[in-house]
Amino acid sequence: MKYHIGVVEDDKNIQNIVSAYLKKEGFDVTILDSAEAAWDVWEINPPDMWILDIMLPGMDGYEFCKKIRNESDIPIIIISAKDEEIDKILGLELGGDDYLTKPFSPRELTARVKRLFKRVRTVTKEEEISQDKVKVDHLFIHKNDRRVFWDGVEQEVTTKEFDMLLLFAENPNRAFSREELLVKVWGDDYFGSDRAVDDLVKRIRKKFATLALETVWGYGYRLREEG
Structure with a gap:
């Protein structure tokens, strides 16, 4: 199965680096500059995971995360220049599964993406077994x-x-x-x-x-x- 990842980030440099690393690992990637554009994608072609910046033009990442959580348990990794503990706690309380502080290693991000997908697959398999x-x-x-x-x-x-x-x-x-x-x-x-x-x-x-x-x-x- 080839996973589709939506990256919501308005920094072009980060967009290019993250996209390149994820594609190298075999993921399909959709890059979006704003939460509003990401919401449009969510309603048309929802990804299997969101990588979400907090500081975005218009709707911020916290609000987008909250909206997604009202509809789905899709994995969400939050990336942010905010490194205060309160920001991390807020991001996780609103439904983020993981939190990375900028600047971050693209290799660490891809490792966390793979680990999160592995966890999701394990839960899904357990649900299939339990339903049987x-x-x-x-x-x-x-x-x-x-x-x-x-x-x-x-x-x-x-x-x-x-x-x-x-x-x-x-x-x-x-x-x-x-x-x-x-x-x-x-x-x-x-x-x-x-x-x-x-x-x-x-x-x-x-x-x-x-x-x-x-x-x-x-x-x-x-x-x-x-x-």
């Missing part, structure tokens, strides 16, 4: 692999058993009617009796003896989360 897994008490389900574990031991389940377990696990403590379960597990084109639901629940209870799969009398079933 569902856990309710002792029940642990890998959605993509369609595998079910109970107390850490993998269990053999049928397709319908898996689908029902996943539905309950993704909606703990919610009561489902038999009609709902028929539609969600068997599909809305199923014309059999709702006894199929009772039979499937019975089979699941037999395999997972201590699973808190409760009967809601006169209605249906729910998986109670004990934790």
